[in-house]
Amino acid sequence: MNPLDKDAFEELLNNCGDEPIRTPGAIQPHGVLLTLSEPDLRIVQISANVQELLGCAAQDMVGEPLQRLVGADYAQAIEKAAQQDNSLDGAELFFTLNGATFEGFVHRHQGVLVLELEVKDPAFQPRMVDGKPNNLGRMLQRLQRAKTLQALYEVSVQEIQQITGYDRVLIYRFEEEGHGQVIAEATSPDMEVFQGLFFPASDIPEQARELYRTNWLRIIPNADYQPVPLVPKLRPDTGQPLDLSFASLRSVSPIHCQYMKNMGVLSSMSISLLKGDKLWGLISCGNRQPLHVPHELRSACQTIGQVLSLQISAMEALEVSRQRDEKIETLALLNQAMIDSTENVFDGLAQQPQLLMALANAGGVAIIEDKQLHRYGNCPEPEEIRALHKWLQTSSQKVFSSHQLSLVYPPAAAFTQVASGVLAMSLPKPVDNGVLWFRPEVKENINWSGDPNKPLNLEDSDGGLRLRPRTSFEIWKVEMAGISTKWSHGDLFAANDLRRSALESDLARQVLREQRAVQARDDLVAVVSHDLRNPMTVISMLCGMMQKAFSSDGQHTSRRIATAIDTMQQATSRMNTLLEDLLDTSKIDAGRYTITPQPLAVAEMFEEANALLSPLALDKDIEISFHAEPQLKINADPERLFQVLSNLVGNAIKFTPRSGKIGVVAMASGDEIVFSVRDTGEGIPPEQLPYVFDRYWTVKEGNPSGTGLGLYITQGIVEAHGGRIEAQSEVGRGTEFRFTVPKV
Known part of the structure; x- marks a missing residue:
């Protein structure tokens, strides 16, 4: 392929991901699709094959009431079905029109009511078991009896093949890297077997996976079909193509149809397998001849897929729980080692290297604490570990894991034999620290269905270059290098739990x-x-x-x-x-400040304060007054509370200019007594006001002898009494300190 062709190939490959698979503007020909206005049920769009299947010209039907096409009785049944919030709540819709039997389905999407009339294939004969039709209840019982995941997969593919008659039914599981593997298969004797094979991620583009995630089932009865366009092509109300994401008749990508033919099948059905809200895999069915499985059996297959999804989630959760339980004892021993260490948590871990390696089934482990580096088992060289650890510090992940380290950290290619995989954790400390577990390279041959590095080709067509799906599905063996065994859920849990314990122990030490x-x-x-x-x-x-x-x-x-x-x-x-x-x-500071509270009359305390503090005020010609509401009593330490008043009044005298005024007031407010010390001094600048109760805060000007501890101690005394204190000030107009003390 020359450079121009290569560029074109890359562009077409990217465009494949943008193909309008949700809005193809056409349907498959085994039914008729209409969009209807509400509530009058007039036909807004209709598929062009209405002429072939119902004997009416598509253009003549646009704008007409639905009953003109299907009759009043059927139109009324459709209207009733459209009123149901859940399609499962409504009665089944079967119609005999133009000599053929149809089954109807109604759904709403993006403000449009969509009606599908799917032809029932009279030639389809359901498979029999022991001379009787398959029973959904019996199938579900077989699923529930499966004791392992693999048994569950095998039962599922066998049941679906048995009731539908597909030549091949397989379960395809998506791997973290994007590609998929066939993990179970039921196949006709003369069909090629795909069990265990891997398929490249490009076989199922990302937007197709998203459609699989939101839609449980898709069917293609005959990949050799000609798409049937909608009339009109665009929605009249929006001028945009109709979104057919949830229409079973939706036309599929021609590339996908060719892909099916290249695999030797003409009919397919896919059932999604979900784990939570994520696409876990697919049940993929294929048949060498056209096959139209009726809706009733498709619903049974969908139920199997849903039950299988739940079972997969439940069994995997049990497996994760089992893996975690296996780590608990080792984690407890390592936690105790960290607690018992006289130095630090990492020194404690360094005393138990075998336990630490066993925790994550690692071949080697490195422990870093500042300048110290401990290595146990098979590890890279010290300088290689230091460089790797420095790179790991750039990651935002608290616990990092990779079973193919050289892909994300190229220098690891130099030590893949001992460390193709790494699991690492560290603590938020100012010095380098952490634990790194290493796993060696495990070389193995992976069988791919075709060359994974060349899944698609280009071909010339009347419209120019276009993508051609790969035609070869022969087994392609690839030796996987630079890869270790994967870190399990239990390994990741263990690393996270050890980190949590290390954090707690380190914090306790601090x-x-x-x-x-x-x-x-x-x-x-x-x-x-x-x-x-x-x-x-x-x-x-x-x-x-x-x-x-x-x-x-x-x-x-x-x-x-x-x-x-x-x-x-x-x-x-x-x-x-x-x-x-x-x-x-x-x-x-130590939380050991104690007081000895006792009932105290506020008026008596004010008299004593007035006698001791007034002479200081008179020396500066400052007018000072004490006023308390009658009969006020508080529960306070008299010596400490007097210290508060003395400090606040003393500061007021110190920073109030001559001939100023100071007022000390006490008043009841609910269950508290509010004390106020107000002066007419210079005030405190607003940028300093939030810090007046901090240790060592002081106004430098005019206060050369201040220690900066007075207000901090005052706050401590007030809070020891169960009260609170605050300051308000305005430069040039004075300052007020208010504090509260509980009533008796």
């Missing part, structure tokens, strides 16, 4: 380390505070004694010494305050 660090910090703060408090007290006492000896009104030297003593006294006081704040902060 929490324990942080708890120990917090405890060590708290112990250090407590020791330092205790050891510093005594010398601070001594310094404060000595400063007091020296202040009596040196007067600030005395000589120049005496005044300098007195000033230095005052500075030392202030520094000592600040150190004591800082030590107390650090102790409180440590307790709040």
